[in-house]
Amino acid sequence: MKKKIALFTTGWGAEILSQFLRGMQSALKESEADIFLFLCYSTYNDTPAVKQGETNIYNLPDLHDFDGAVIFSSGLDDKDKIAGIVSRSKEAGIPMIIQGNEIEGVSYIGSDNYQASKDMCAHLLKEHDVKNITFFAGTKESYDSKLRLDAVRDCLKENHCEDYLKEVFYTNWENAVAENYINKLRMSGEELPDAFICANDGLAMATCVALFNNGYDVPRDVLVTGFDYIEDSKIFDPSIASVDQCFTEMGEATIRLWRKLLDGAEHGISDVIPCKFVPGDSCGCHEFRDSDRLRRQKGREAFSHRSETTYFNRKLDIIDSTILSCLTYLELKDNLNRLFTDDHVYEGDSFHVLLEPNFGLSIYDSNIKMQTDRYSRNVEVLYSTEDGNFYKEELFPTHDLIPGRDPSGPNHLYIMLPLHDEDSAYGYLVFRDCIEKLMNHFLHTYYTRMSLAFEKFRHALTLDHINKRLLDLMGRDPLTHVNNRMAFEDKEKFLQSQINSNPDIKFAIAMFDANNLKMINDSQGHEAGDEYLLRACHLICNVYKHSPVYRIGGDEFVAVLTGEDYEKRDERMAAINEMMSPYSETLPLPSDYVSIACGIATYDINLDCSVADVIKRADEEMYKDKAEKKS
Numbered sequence: 285m286k287k288k289i290a291l292f293t294t295g296w297g298a299e300i301l302s303q304f305l306r307g308m309q310s311a312l313k314e315s316e317a318d319i320f321l322f323l324c325y326s327t328y329n330d331t332p333a334v335k336q337g338e339t340n341i342y343n344l345p346d347l348h349d350f351d352g353a354v355i356f357s358s359g360l361d362d363k364d365k366i367a368g369i370v371s372r373s374k375e376a377g378i379p380m381i382i383q384g385n386e387i388e389g390v391s392y393i394g395s396d397n398y399q400a401s402k403d404m405c406a407h408l409l410k411e412h413d414v415k416n417i418t419f420f421a422g423t424k425e426s427y428d429s430k431l432r433l434d435a436v437r438d439c440l441k442e443n444h445c446e447d448y449l450k451e452v453f454y455t456n457w458e459n460a461v462a463e464n465y466i467n468k469l470r471m472s473g474e475e476l477p478d479a480f481i482c483a484n485d486g487l488a489m490a491t492c493v494a495l496f497n498n499g500y501d502v503p504r505d506v507l508v509t510g511f512d513y514i515e516d517s518k519i520f521d522p523s524i525a526s527v528d529q530c531f532t533e534m535g536e537a538t539i540r541l542w543r544k545l546l547d548g549a550e551h552g553i554s555d556v557i558p559c560k561f562v563p564g565d566s567c568g569c570h571e572f573r574d575s576d577r578l579r580r581q582k583g584r585e586a587f588s589h590r591s592e593t594t595y596f597n598r599k600l601d602i603i604d605s606t607i608l609s610c611l612t613y614l615e616l617k618d619n620l621n622r623l624f625t626d627d628h629v630y631e632g633d634s635f636h637v638l639l640e641p642n643f644g645l646s647i648y649d650s651n652i653k654m655q656t657d658r659y660s661r662n663v664e665v666l667y668s669t670e671d672g673n674f675y676k677e678e679l680f681p682t683h684d685l686i687p688g689r690d691p692s693g694p695n696h697l698y699i700m701l702p703l704h705d706e707d708s709a710y711g712y713l714v715f716r717d718c719i720e721k722l723m724n725h726f727l728h729t730y731y732t733r734m735s736l737a738f739e740k741f742r743h744a745l746t747l748d749h750i751n752k753r754l755l756d757l758m759g760r761d762p763l764t765h766v767n768n769r770m771a772f773e774d775k776e777k778f779l780q781s782q783i784n785s786n787p788d789i790k791f792a793i794a795m796f797d798a799n800n801l802k803m804i805n806d807s808q809g810h811e812a813g814d815e816y817l818l819r820a821c822h823l824i825c826n827v828y829k830h831s832p833v834y835r836i837g838g839d840e841f842v843a844v845l846t847g848e849d850y851e852k853r854d855e856r857m858a859a860i861n862e863m864m865s866p867y868s869e870t871l872p873l874p875s876d877y878v879s880i881a882c883g884i885a886t887y888d889i890n891l892d893c894s895v896a897d898v899i900k901r902a903d904e905e906m907y908k909d910k911a912e913k914k915s
Contacts, residue, residue, distance in 0.1 A: 285316075285691045285692060286316040286317055286318050286691055286692060286693075286695065287315070287316065287317040287318075287351035287352070288317065288318055288320060288349065288350045288351055288352075289308075289317055289318070289319050289320065289350065289351065289352045289353070289354060289542070290320050290322060290345050290347060290350045290352070290353045290354070291305075291308075291319055291320065291321045291322065291353075291354045291355075291356060292322050292342050292353070292354070292355050292356070292360060292365075292369050293321075293323065293355065293356035293357075293358075293359035293360045294323065294324055294325055294326055294359040294360050295323050295324070295325050295359065295722060295725070295727065295728055296325060296327075296359060296457075297358055297359045297512070298722050298723050298724075298725060299512075299514040299515055299516070299723055300358055300359075300512055300514065300529065300531045301356060301358075301359055301531075301722065302719050302722055302723045303531035303532045303535065304356060304358075304383070304531045304532070304534055304535040304538075305319070305321070305535060305697060305719055305722075306532055306535060306719065307531065307532040307533060307534060307535020307536040307537075307538070307539075308354075308535040308536070308538055308539050309535075309695070309697065310532075310535070310536055311535065311536040311538075311539035311540060312539055312695055313695075315539075315543075315695075316692070316695065317351070317695060318689075318695055318696050318697070318698060319695075319696075319697045319698070320345065320350075320685065320698050320700065321697060321698065321699045321700065322341050322342055322344060322345065322700050323341065323699055323700065323701055323722075323727070324338035324339055324341050324342075324701070324702055325338060325728050325732070326338040326339050326362070328423065328456045328457065328458070329456075329458070331706070332707075333706035333707040334706055334707070336656060336657070336706075336707040337656075337702065337704035337705065337706050337707045337708065337709065338702055338704070339362070339365055340655075340656070340657060340658070340659075340702055340704065340707075340709050341700055341701065341702040341712060342365060342368070342369060343657060343658050343659065344659055344682070344685070344700060344712060345685065346376075346683055347372050347373055347375075347376035347378060348376045348378075349683070350376070350378055351378060351379070351546070352378055352379040352380070352381070352542050352545070352546070353369065353372075353373045353378060353379070353380050353381070354380075354381045354382070354383065354538060354542075355369055355370075355380075355381075355382045355383065355385075356383050356384070357382055357383055357384040357385035357427065357428075358383060358384040358428060358529075358531075361385065361423070361425065361426045361427065361428070363425065366382070366385070366387070370382070370387060370390055379391065379542055379545035379546060379551070380551070381393055381538055381541055381542060381545075383534060383538065384427065384428055385427040385428075386427070386554070388552075389551060389552050390551070390552065391541055391545060391551055391552055391553050391554060392552075392554035392555075393534055393537050393538045393541055393554065393555050393556075393557075394534070394554070394555075394556050394557070395529040395530055395531075395533075395534055395556065395557045395558070395559045396556055396557070396558050396559050397428065397431050397432060397435070397511075397527065397529065397559055398431055398432075398434070398435045399435070399558075399559065400435075400527040400528075400529075400558075400559035400560060400561050401431070401432045401435030401436060401439075401511070401527060401561075402435045402436075402438060402439040403560075403561040404481070404509055404525070404527060404561040405435065405436045405439035405440065405481070406439055406443070407525075407561060407563060407567070408478075408479050408481075408507065408509070408567065409439070409440075409443055409445070409448075411567075411569070412478075412479070412507060412567060412568060413478075414448070414478040414479045414507065415445070415448050415478055416448060416450055416477040416478045416479075417436070417440075417448050417449050417450060417477055417478065417479050417480075417481055418450060418451045418452075418453060418477040418479075418480050418481070419433055419436060419449060419451070419452045419453070419480075419481045419482075419483075420453055420455055420462050420465075420480060420481070420482040420483060420487045420488075420491065421433055421452055421453065421454045421455065421483050422454070422455065422456065422457045422483045422484070422487075423454060423456050423457065424454055426457075426483075428483070429483045432483055432511060433452060433483075436449065436481060437449060450477060451477075453465055455483075455487060457483075457484070457486075457487070459486055459487060459489075459490035460490070462482070462487050462490045462491050462494065463490050463491075463493065463494040465494075466491060466494035466495055466498060467494060467497075467498065470498040470499075476500065476505060476506045477506065478506065478507060479506065479507040479508065479509065479567075480506065480507070480508045480509070481509050482508065482509060482510050482511065483511055484510060484511050484512050485510035485511060485512045485513065485514045485516070485517035485524050485526055486510075486514075487510065488508050488509060488510030488511075488517065488524045488526070488566065489510070489516065489517060489520050489524060491508050492508055492520070492522065492524075492566065495508075502522055502566055503522060503565065503566055503567055503568040507525075507566065507567045507568060508524065508525070508566040508567070509524070509525045509526065509566065509567055510524040510525065510526040510527075510566075511526055511527045511529075512526060512527070512529060513526040513527060513528040513529070513562055514526075518573070518575065518578050519575060519578045519579045519582050521565070521575075521579075522564065522565030522566045523564040523565040523566065523573050523575040524564055524565075524566045525561075525562065525563050525564040525565075525566050525567035525569065526561075526562055526564065527559050527560070527561050527562070528559060528560050528561075528562055529557075529559050530557050530558070530559060530560075533557045534557050537555045537557055540555070541553065541554075541555055589724075595630070596630060596726055596729075599627075599630050600729070600730065600733050602623065603620075603623070603733070603734060603737060604733065604737045606619050606620060606623050607619075607620065607734075607737040607738065607740075607741050608737060608740055608741055608744070610741065611745075611748075612745070613643075613644035613647055613745070616741060617666055620637070620666055620667060621666065621667050624637070624667045624669075625667070625674075628669070631715070632715070632716065632717075632718065633669060633670075633671055633672040634669065634670050634671060634696075634714075634715075634716035634717070635667070635668075635669060635713075635714065635715060635716070636665075636667065636668045636669070636670075636675075636686060636687060636713065636714040637665075637666040637667040637668070637711070637713055637734075638663040638664070638665060638666065638668070638680065638682075638687075638711045638712055638713075638714070639663060639664045639666050639703070639710060639711035640654060640655060640659065640660055640663060640664070640709055640710055640711050641660055641662055641663065641664050641679070642654055642655075642660070643664070643710055643711065643738075643742070644664070646742070646746075647742055647745045647746050647749065648745075648746075648749050650746070653708075654708035654709055654710070655708075655709045656707040656708060656709065658709075659682050659709060659711075659712070660682060661681065661682060661683075662679045662680065662681055662682060663679070663680055663682050663711055663712075664678065664679060664680075664711075665677060665678060665679065665680050665687060666711075668680070668687040668688065669688075670686065670687060670688030670689060670690070670716075671688070671690070673688055675687035675688050685698075685700070685714075686698060686714055696716055696717055697716065697717050697718075697719070698714055698715075698716055699714065699715045699716070699718065699722065699727065700712055700713070700714055701713045701714075701715070701727060701730075701731040702731070702735075703731065703734060703735045703738060704735055705735065705738070705739040705742070710735065710738050710739075710742075713730075713731050713734070715727060758770060759771030759774070761834075761835040763814060763817060763818070763835075764817065764818060764821040764835050766821060766825065766832075766833045766834060766835055766841075767832055767833065767834040767835070768834065768835055768836070769834065769835075769836045769837070771834060772834040772836050772842060775832065775834070775844055776895045776896075776899075779791060779844070779895045780894060780895050783887070783892075783894070783895065787889050788889070789887065790846070790850055790887065791844060791845060791846050791850060791886075791887050791898075792844075792845040792850055792853050792884055792885065792886040792887065792898075792902075793842060793843075793844060793845070793884070793885055793887075793895075793898045793899050793902040794828070794842065794843040794845055794853075794857070794882065794883070794884045794902065795840070795841075795842050795882070795883045795884070795899070795902040795903050795905070795906040796820070796824055796840065796841040796842065796843070796880050796881065796882055796883075796906065797839055797840050797841075797880065797881040797906055797910060798816065798817060798820040798839040798840075798841075798878075798879070798880055799867060799879040799880065799881055799910065799913065799914075800816075800867075800868075800869065800873070800877075800879060801813055801816060801817065801838065801839040803869065803871075804816050804873065807871055807872075816877070816878070817839065819876070819877075819878045820839075820841070820878050820880055821833070821835065821841060823860065823863060823864060823878055823880065824841055824843065824860065824880070826863075827856055827859055827860045827863070828843045828845065828849050828856060829849075830846075830847055830848050830849045831843045831844055831845050831846060831847075831849040831850075832844055842899075842902075845884075850886075853884060853886070857882060857884055860880070860882060861882065864878050864879055864880055865877045865878050865879050866879070867879045867913040867914060879913065881906050881907070881909045881910030881913060882905075882906060882909050883902045883903060883904065883905030883906025883907070883908065883909055884902055884905060885898050885899075885900075885901035885902035885905060886898070
């Protein structure tokens, strides 16, 4: 049976994460093990509720079922989340390895960021005579950012020029924050530093763009360096001077460390991979790169990438329209299942959409709440195929994570993504063996768009359900629970529209007035009067079982006769007259006394231009009947 390794991180450092994953997969070729990547895209600017909804995916696995856990902290530097995962791993008694962030008692894998950062700083000092430096840091809590800043400070100290570091500016890893800094610097009229040292390549490229937009040239006016040596920074113009952290080698070393821990090595062992500083155009060292060749290669790939993006966006649009066009939860399940069954070219033959069992129920009952800090014991299978084999059961135990997974056979990478609205968990998606979709952020777009579509669908159906209930209450008589006058006015409009479009329509209007209501109210009280009205209404509804009945006034009722009640309207009217009590004004009245004046009129195309004409004739017939019964 294959072993299982849980990997926890965010997807914002997609390229370095992809390198790390490829290193792990390469080292696992001689082992039987699947990697389960629990991935989200939480940001520092998220509300607490959104952050909870994203990171809830980390609570999905039961680590007792795993043979090891890895935290890729180059993407995840949330101390509380990291501490929680470490605690669960220890409780489960499995090997725990953290990349990029040392924690006492936890095995560590990393790269020598410190020495490489010192080498980069020394290069700026000795080769480019830099004397004024601004450091664009990540967050104050980030271990990686702090280590790189410490390396710069130590390098300056060793060269007796600590005062060269003029400012440390924290960007919270937001490129826009760095861009705003450059814009304000230009507006203030202050001089540029000699160099911006950025804590990662994304910040470095954003800094270059902002400098260009403000009329500065890199490297002529100012030098810029980054960190991570990602593909985008290699083909960027100018190519970014950066530090290669060797993430592929780190991934391979992680598996070697994992094997040692499985074999009984003591927890807390570590391995550090050497890094290297790679000069580039952004620091004025053009001879170190073949950037033009890489740019030409990317240019050749642009066409196929554009075609793939076009298809991908079209697929997302189809998913949106399929979800949002559904009028019921059952229709949503059927239509989405049919969509993925007919076309899963993008998703592949191993793809799963698993929803919380209360997702559908919560649409129709606001008292039913969704999970926020865990997933339910079972999930509802909206769509599931593994190696092309469809999972046909409606429910699946969440504990097992993936329907139809083969515990033997080739190694696989499973990527688990959360579906949620703020902190309400809707379920999760599972993709398999798709590092390329991780690198181009397609997975991020896919699950966020699907979450948004589910959210809109759920809110629309909830609102529709509430509106229908309100309309029902608004159109319901509180005493008799038959339809009220407002509902009859709507029915009248509907009948009129049918007359306008189909003059051959067949219907009749029956009018009723409960006799002696005032006398009963005056002699026995209004409670007795209400009971009398209920007996009268029951009698009408019992005779006209196939037609809607309306209470349109205190003692007035109306029925719209169609179908069988219309065809047998004379028999029905005779029946109601036979079932009621004889008219009487002598007190006391019998306890089961019911006397109703009745009138009926049939729509006649030659007599009636409107429904109101039919109602008027029925009302006249009713008053004739009332007069006859009284006499």
